[in-house]
Amino acid sequence: MAQLPRLPLLPLSLARVQGRTLAKFCFSLLFLGGLLVGGWWWYFDSLPRPLFAKTHAQILLDRQGRLLSAHIADDGQWRFPAIEKVPDKFTIALTQFEDRRFQNHSGVDFLALIRATYDNLRQQRIVSGASTLSMQVIRLARGNPPRTLPEKIVEMFRAWRLESLYSKPEILQLYASHAPFGGNVVGLEAAAWRYFARDPEQLSWAEHALLAVLPNNPALIHPGRNRTQLLQKRNRLLARLYTVQVLSKLDYELAMAEPLPEAPHLLPRLAPHLLDTLAASYPQGERFQTTIDANLQQQLVTLAQRTGDQLALEGIQNLAILVLDNHSLATLAYIGNRPDRDYRAELGHAIDLIQRPRSSGSTLKPLLFADMLEQGMLLPDSLIADVPVNYTGFTPQNFNRQYHGAVSAREALARSLNIPFVNLLSLRGVDPFLMYLRQMGFQHLQRSARHYGLSLVLGGAETSLWELTVAYANLAHLAQTSTIKQAYWQQGRRLQTEIADSGRIATLSKATAWLTLDSLLDLARPGDEGYWDKFSSSRKVAWKTGTSYGQRDAWAIGTTPDYTVGVWVGNANGEGRASLTGTQTAAPILFNTFNFLPLGRAWFSSPEAQLTEVNICRNDGYLSNGFCQTKRVKIPLGSHFSRMTPYHQRIYLDASQQWRVNSECESISKMQARDWFVLPPDQAYYYKQYHADYQPLPPWRPDCVADLGHQQEALSVVYPQEATQVYLPRELDGKLGEVIFRAVPTHPEALLYWHLDNQFLGTTQSFHQMAVQPAAGKHRLAVVDESGQRIERQFEVLVHEDKSQ
Missing domain, CATH: 2.60.40.10 (Immunoglobulins)
Structure with a gap:
């Protein structure tokens, strides 16, 4: 049998070499793939997104960042929004206690890791964890999983990633915002308010040291539970701060003497209704930085509590107070309802009555007064009829059920007479006045002019305390606006981020606003305030009251050059009370509120450049026809007022001056001309009851009556x-x-x-x-x-x- 040829050795060696090369190549690919996957995980998926997905409490801050009110988070935790800046004291105390080399490592402290490993092996149990603050942030973000070796490794890798994405101050910020501080308190800011009732920036070294050690064992904060252990931990940290010369000897001794806090404090509730309103308007908002002055807010809360208790004895359960800065239209104080920690729903204490629409009463009268001044349809001294009237079934009545015959517009405004203002609105027209109110920002006036009718100016429409106070603040703002720049309607501001300028050009001149406010000075103040002008230290206040039909709403709104104050009093359920009036109930709160405000600048200066002078009749305030005694008054420069007096006429008397005569019954040479002020009979009937000097026209001499022909007595x-x-x-x-x-x-x-x-x-x-x-x-x-x-x-x-x- 023929032998098979022998394979050469060289190809076999080459095959083995090729196999090893292929194995190395595959291993390299696997290693590279693992690196890529690990790198992908480390870069894209090693950190949760978002890092902290928990809901936050909603907090309300004053203009200086002081806490006013807070809403607890949806999960029942007092977890404030992320703190904007970690106080230096807390940073030092925390790093000295938890992570002394925090500023020098990249997420993992290997020296601490070696030390912890040695200690744990020697003690045969875990006595030290070597977790850095970065690793603790990762642990907090993962919901505090069980402490295992694999978990520790994951924390290390993710801490490195955290350090690559966040700066050291940002990592401290994350820790301070999400660390547990006992019970349902999460984060440094919530802990500072719960345990010390102060902002974190205002805490002492001892208080910051306590908060620095607390997250290490948050259960120690509860009264009666290992408090001695908590005190020892705090004091050891204070001793460390003294050793490294952060604290002086005196500071150290004072800090050591400070006691631990007792039971947690209730969070402030200075403006709960404003927080409710803002939370409803901005559901995603968490930290509301307002324009409120916390000191003034606290004073008015006390005033509202005291006054509310007194009013409750009369069956009046609710009130609201609003204070605006006239220059920026920023809200300085916001009492949305009678302060009540229990928020009794049956009494409506939870309702923000600053925003709730209510019957406006007489509070729109100054705005009609101003509108007609601007349109040239009225002067402050013009006489307006005040006699019984009926407008197709609508029969207005004055509050006191009396008639004055005729009163000046200024007096009608000061005495809040209803009939004269219904007559004025009839002259102006409901449609144009309604449009003017909407331009001023009265958003609740959504129905037609036909629906409101002439009762619009008497409370036939609903508006809110917010809208009214902003409108009066606009009068004060316009009255002192520079004539150089264009004037705009301003919107009220509650948040520092809001803009007052509405972009709508004002339809009132500076002169009209000034004349309107000047007319509102004539109102008689209630009680002891009635003697305000006897004291040089008293302030001038242009103010107006209002009482709705059925005495369900009592209003009082006043303004000075610097501030506008609005007050509403009543029952949220609309129940009326006989004692509920603007003058008796709301006005005292108004002036008590002004007593808490600085005196500020002097009264509005007269805008001479925007005023002109005209001659008017002294008796009726209309332009002279040559038959009356005149006086010069100031009116807006752009006013087109042109109405001549309808009440003055020239008559002729005989020599005895007892009888009226004419040329048909008396020689012209014996006739004596007289200028006479004559009101229509119905107006004269009531007018003479208040003006003893009113003289009716003399009668015609009997021999002249026959010559009158068609002329008859009115x-x-x-x-x-x-x-x-x-x-x-x-x-x-x-x-x-x-x-x-x-x-x-x-x-x-x-x-x-x-x-x-x-x-x-x-x-x-x-x-x-x-x-x-x-x-x-x-x-x-x-x-x-x-x-x-x-x-x-x-x-x-x-x-x-x-x-x-």
Whole structure:
């Protein structure tokens, strides 16, 4: 058998070499792949994303960063948002206790690791962990898993990665924000407030040392549980700080003498309603830096508590106070409701009544006053009718149920008379005034002008204390705005990040704002405040009150050049109280609030460059027609006011000056001209009750009456007005009472004839009143004077049912 040829040795050796090369290559590939996978894990997946996914508490801070209020986190932990800066004292104390070489290692302290390994092997148990602060941050981020060797290795690798992504101050920030401090307290800032009731920056060395050792064993903070051990740990750290010369001997001795804190403090609740409102507006917000002044807020919380307790005795459960800075429109104090830690829901204490819309009462009257001044439809001294009126079924009444005949616009504003302002709104128009209010920022006025009607200026619309106070602050802001720059409506600011400038050009001039505020100085203050002008130290306050229908809301809003204060008092459920009025209930709180504010600058300076002077009649405040005594007053430079006086006329008297005459019955040479102030009969009837010097027109001389021809004496029915609904009252015995009709001729001595539904009732002379008891339904009243002049009024009688039977 033929032998097989022998394979040469060279190819076999080559095969073996090639096999080893392939193995090395594969191993290299695996090693490289492992490195790539490890590198990928280390770079992209070694740290949780986000590092800390826990929810945070929402906190409210004042303008200087002091805590005002806080909401606990969703998981029931007092975990404040990440601290912005770790105090130097805490940094030193923490690193000396936990990680002395923190500034020098890259996440893992190998010297500490070697020492810990040696100690653990020698003791045959774990006595030292050698964890750096970076490793502890990783552990906190992973939810404190069991302490095992594999877990320690993972922590080391992730600590290296952490150090590559974050700076040393940022790592300290992460630790200080998420370390446990006992119970449900997480983070340095929450711990400082819970245990010491202060901001971390205000803590002493002893307090920072305590907080530095606490995360190492947070259970020690509880009263009665190993407190001696906690004290020893703190003192050892203080001794270390003294040894390394961080503390002087005196500081060390003082720190050692400080006791441990007792039970945790309740967190501040100085502005809980503002925090609720901001949290609802910014659900993702955690740290709200406000413009609040914490000192002023605390003072007003005390005032609100004291006043709220007094009002509760009268059945008035809620109040709100708002203070704004007129220059920046920043909120300085915000009391959203009567302070009550229990937040009793049945009394509405949890409701932010600064933002809740309520009936505005009379608080819109100054804004109508200002709007009509700006439009040239009014002057502060212009007379406005104050007599019974009826606007297609709407019959406004003054609060005191009295009539003054005619009052100046300034007086009507100072006395908050309803009828004159309804007459003014009728002249201005509801639509343009409603548009003006919306431009000022009244966002709750969403319905049509037809819906509100003339009651808009009397509380027929709802607005919030926030909107009203901001509007009055805008008046003060405009009254002192530089004439060089364009004026804009300002928005109220609660957060330091908010911008006041709304971008909307103001529709009021500086002069109009100044005149309006000047008119609001005339209001009589309540109680002892009524003597404010007797003291040189008293401040001027332009202010206005308001009371809603049914006495459900009491308002008081006042402004100085520096501050605007708004107050609302009432019941959140809308229940009225007889004692609830703006003057009696809200105004005292207003002036007590001003007493907590600095006096500030003097009153608004007169804007002379934006004012001009005109001659007006002294009696009625309209432009002179040449038949009245005049005075010069200042009005806005751009005012187009052009209404001549309707109340002054020139008359002619005979030589005795007792009778009116004309050229038909008297020689011109014997006639004496006189300028006379004459009001319409219905206005004159009430006006002369308050003005004893009012003189009616002299009567015509008898021989002149025949020559008057068509000229007749004026006659007016004061009550009832056209289309009035009249209620017949029931007397104590259950019988229907009577209604009193009133008429006013020019001369009281005139004889008047009264008719109801064409039935003669009788005559009156001197005192023109007629008591009648008409049946329920519609009727027509007619009054005729001796000259035959006739005036009629249609009205409807409504009868209150007797429910006692």
